[in-house]
Amino acid sequence: MKIRTQLGIFSALLVLLSVGGVASFLYYSGKKALFREMEAKQKATIEQLAQIGREALLMKDDLLLLNYVNLIKKTTPAVVYAFIESPKGRILAHTDPMLIDAKDDTPAAEPALRSEGILRQDYIAKSGLESPSYNKSGLESPSYIDFSNPIYLGKEKAAVARVGFSKAELDGMISRSLAETRTRIMGVAAVNLLIGLFIALLIATAISRPVQALSAGASEIGKGNFYYELEIKSKSEIGHLASTFNEMARQLKELDEMKRDFVSSVTHELRSPLAAIDSYISMMMNQMETQIVKREIPRLAGGRATPFEKKEEIPRLAGGRATPFERKGEIPRSACGGPPLLQKGNEGKYPVSRGEPPLLQKGKGESGELSPAKSAYGGREIEIIWKDNFARIKKNTVRLSKFIDDLLDVSKIEAGKLDVCPEEIEYEPVIRDMVELFTPKAAEQGIDLSFEMEKDLPRVLGDANRLKQVITNLVGNALKFTPSGGGIKVRAFLSNKDGGRMVETAVSDTGFGIPEDKIEKIFSKFEQVKEHRDRVKGQKGTGLGLAIAKAIVEMHSGTIWIKSRVNEGTTFHFTLPAVEA
Amino acid sequence: MAEKILIVDDEEDYLNLLRLILAPEGYEIKTACDGEDALRQLDGFQPDLMILDVNMPRLDGHGVCKKVRENTRLKKLPIIMLTVRSNEEEEVRGLENGSDDYITKPFEPTALVARVKTVLRRAAKKARTPQI
Numbered sequence A: 001m002k003i004r005t006q007l008g009i010f011s012a013l014l015v016l017l018s019v020g021g022v023a024s025f026l027y028y029s030g031k032k033a034l035f036r037e038m039e040a041k042q043k044a045t046i047e048q049l050a051q052i053g054r055e056a057l058l059m060k061d062d063l064l065l066l067n068y069v070n071l072i073k074k075t076t077p078a079v080v081y082a083f084i085e086s087p088k089g090r091i092l093a094h095t096d097p098m099l100i101d102a103k104d105d106t107p108a109a110e111p112a113l114r115s116e117g118i119l120r121q122d123y124i125a126k127s128g129l130e131s132p133s134y135n136k137s138g139l140e141s142p143s144y145i146d147f148s149n150p151i152y153l154g155k156e157k158a159a160v161a162r163v164g165f166s167k168a169e170l171d172g173m174i175s176r177s178l179a180e181t182r183t184r185i186m187g188v189a190a191v192n193l194l195i196g197l198f199i200a201l202l203i204a205t206a207i208s209r210p211v212q213a214l215s216a217g218a219s220e221i222g223k224g225n226f227y228y229e230l231e232i233k234s235k236s237e238i239g240h241l242a243s244t245f246n247e248m249a250r251q252l253k254e255l256d257e258m259k260r261d262f263v264s265s266v267t268h269e270l271r272s273p274l275a276a277i278d279s280y281i282s283m284m285m286n287q288m289e290t291q292i293v294k295r296e297i298p299r300l301a302g303g304r305a306t307p308f309e310k311k312e313e314i315p316r317l318a319g320g321r322a323t324p325f326e327r328k329g330e331i332p333r334s335a336c337g338g339p340p341l342l343q344k345g346n347e348g349k350y351p352v353s354r355g356e357p358p359l360l361q362k363g364k365g366e367s368g369e370l371s372p373a374k375s376a377y378g379g380r381e382i383e384i385i386w387k388d389n390f391a392r393i394k395k396n397t398v399r400l401s402k403f404i405d406d407l408l409d410v411s412k413i414e415a416g417k418l419d420v421c422p423e424e425i426e427y428e429p430v431i432r433d434m435v436e437l438f439t440p441k442a443a444e445q446g447i448d449l450s451f452e453m454e455k456d457l458p459r460v461l462g463d464a465n466r467l468k469q470v471i472t473n474l475v476g477n478a479l480k481f482t483p484s485g486g487g488i489k490v491r492a493f494l495s496n497k498d499g500g501r502m503v504e505t506a507v508s509d510t511g512f513g514i515p516e517d518k519i520e521k522i523f524s525k526f527e528q529v530k531e532h533r534d535r536v537k538g539q540k541g542t543g544l545g546l547a548i549a550k551a552i553v554e555m556h557s558g559t560i561w562i563k564s565r566v567n568e569g570t571t572f573h574f575t576l577p578a579v580e581a
Numbered sequence B: 001m002a003e004k005i006l007i008v009d010d011e012e013d014y015l016n017l018l019r020l021i022l023a024p025e026g027y028e029i030k031t032a033c034d035g036e037d038a039l040r041q042l043d044g045f046q047p048d049l050m051i052l053d054v055n056m057p058r059l060d061g062h063g064v065c066k067k068v069r070e071n072t073r074l075k076k077l078p079i080i081m082l083t084v085r086s087n088e089e090e091e092v093r094g095l096e097n098g099s100d101d102y103i104t105k106p107f108e109p110t111a112l113v114a115r116v117k118t119v120l121r122r123a124a125k126k127a128r129t130p131q132i
Helices: A003-059 A062-075 A116-127 A167-222 A237-300 A313-317 A330-336 A344-349 A357-361 A364-368 A379-414 A427-444 A464-481 A516-523 A530-535 A545-555 B012-025 B035-043 B061-070 B088-096 B109-128
Strands: A079-085 A091-094 A144-153 A156-166 A423-425 A448-453 A460-462 A487-495 A502-509 A560-565 A569-577 B004-008 B028-032 B049-053 B079-084 B101-105
Touching: A003 A062, A003 A079, A003 A091, A003 A144, A003 A156, A003 A167, A062 A079, A062 A091, A144 A167, A156 A167, A167 A237, A237 A379, A237 B012, A237 B079, A237 B101, A237 B109, A379 A545, A427 A448, A427 A460, A427 A464, A427 A487, A460 A464, A460 A569, A464 A487, A464 A502, A464 A545, A464 A569, A516 A545, A516 A560, A545 A560, A545 A569, B004 B012, B004 B035, B012 B028, B012 B109, B028 B035, B035 B049, B035 B061, B049 B061, B049 B109, B061 B079, B079 B109, B101 B109
Parallel strands: A448 A487, B004 B028, B004 B049, B049 B079, B079 B101
Antiparallel strands: A079 A091, A079 A156, A144 A156, A423 A460, A487 A502, A502 A569, A560 A569
16 A cells, blocks of 8 residues: 555544544533533523512512513423412412412412422313323423422512423423534534545645655666656655665766776777777688689699799788798698698699688598698698688677677667667568578578568668668577577568557567566566576577667667467567558 | 878778788888878878778877868878778768768778779779869
8 A cells, every 4th residue: 555545544544533532522511511501591590480479479469470470481492381379389370371379269278288299290180281291100201390499588488489391392402402513513523524634635645755756766766767866855764865865876877877888998999809800810811712713723724833832922912011821831830730731742632613612522531530630731621721710710700799789789779879760661671681691590500491571561661770680680589599490480561569550570480488487578688598598509699689679679669579488489579660651 | 003092090900901901902002000190191192092090099080081171282082981880970970071981890801902992993083084
């Protein structure tokens, strides 16, 4: 769960709890106050009645009493009855005029028995009021709450004032009032709750924002964007963490730049001498060819020239510098380590033309045992060995150059400086050239390399040289990981993969396949599936090719992906934007 | 008369290599080890072709090329630039600065000879046709 959500929930709960607590406290104290107020009102009513009653008795004004009793009934809510009775039980004034006893009425029969309860019963009986809840035998659930207050004139109890309130009405009043209080409190609580939740959310966001920024920054830097800088100015622990983080990113950036500079300077530095070696070897191979021709022509014409005999020719070629051919006695020895190497007698043995392959077929016994152990070599054999050696040196310099080129490409990709210039091109020649380039090598490895192209494929937007590089990398890769007897199929067809019309290329092999968990990483630099690497004989490659291929395809606004099944094979797909006709 | 070629490169190995390749073709070869040296040599020497390395200390190939083009006597001197690996940006810059062709290292000797011959032939042809 996100920190923000957690914090939000936590503070929301806190707000809910406190608002709930305060609201219920307010409600209960409000209820209590209501009861107290009600009681005080009732007391005041009866006291006032007693007071007025006393005054009326003093003034013997029955009318005032009667009026007042009626006033009470009218103005005080829930009053059912109010009356004044003499100690002897005579009703002096009553809200119900029918119940007022005559002035000259004889005293009631049993005034002594007139306790409150009995009086009420009496009253009920007299008034004929019968409440359904009224229970004659018990006063536990009376319909009325009866208040009485004696009235003294001097020390003599002159009368008793009584007021009855309807319990049902009182309850109704209370519950109405309580409901009102409840609504009010709920309203206030709801508003508070909303404000509280909003503040809780604000707090949660405020606390979690720097953490989120930190985490976003970490993932950016993790992806290799060392230029990302966290902007957290807070002085809290998080702010401190952010500045530590920025420092770390800065160091990573420096390290990355150092690495890039290093790779680029090293590759430049490597390339120049390697190119020199390459060119020297080419020159020497050419010179050797020339020598053979020069020797063969006079010989064929009946002369007896040998390759190293005409020593005076070579220094001229070399422009005064010592070349291997100048001191003819030394070279064969240092090259092969065998003692008597140059034996003039052997020279004429192998009549040759310029092409090398027939040379190797000559004299199966000898050519098969080109080892220093063999005591005698002819000039021809040395030439063969040398040519072979030169070819090997050449092959290795080419391989090294290729690696250096790849490294340089990768450093360019990292610096965003890879030069790709897509233009409208015919796709078929590009792909066909590359397949043809690999055909001999595939045949040599016993792999069937086939090529299939959909008819009338539209032109594509591409940089031919860079696309050749992609296909070389993919086909070279397939060749590397496909065992003898397998097959590689290159197909190009129209597809609608990425929304628009695309030309899709698929390179399928019947190789080892790539395990599921490695597929995602296969396009990273220096990434190779280890078990596969161990199964490949000889040249293993550097693992840069696919990273470069991916970058090139993506710079063409295409996509590259893999489908693979272990031990069944792998298919690389990539798309290029087709040019609309 | 043998055509004269001035080869400019700060790497002795390349100077030697180029000499080894071109001398047998019958050219007269002179060498310079950097841009300033090349300009010094050009003061008293009129080659038929200059092969110019791009990356050199002090004055680089582009600088030499520019200076040569500004000189009335030398402005028609054919120049072949030597660059490390095909770098389009560099090639374009070389051609803009007035070089006639470029060759990337490593080069095949036969290809180099062919380029040299082509550039020389083109220059000779241009010299023969009267200027309009």
